[in-house]
Amino acid sequence: MKKEIHPTYQKVIFLDTGSNYKFLSGSTRTSEETMEWEDGNTYPVIRVEISSDTHPFYTGKQKADRVGGRVDRFKKKYNMK
DSSP states (O other), rough: OOOTTTTEEEEEEEETTTOOOOOEEEESOOOOOOOOOOTTTTEEEEEEETTTTTTTHHHTTTOOOOOOOHHHHHHTTTTEE
């Protein structure tokens, strides 16, 4: 690999702003804001609006629209069965 062309990979804390859910992960993003994690170390904090804690798919609150595909719409449009 070439030297000094890749971004720095480090551990960061992702903080869900809706539920205050936090998880530690690796990322190339960084932030001036820091927070102490459970292991006693201080890591940069990346604020996110949606995580697995608040996403409708993972929480079971997603609405499933059964509109149908192209074939169903075609048959409905031309009154075919």
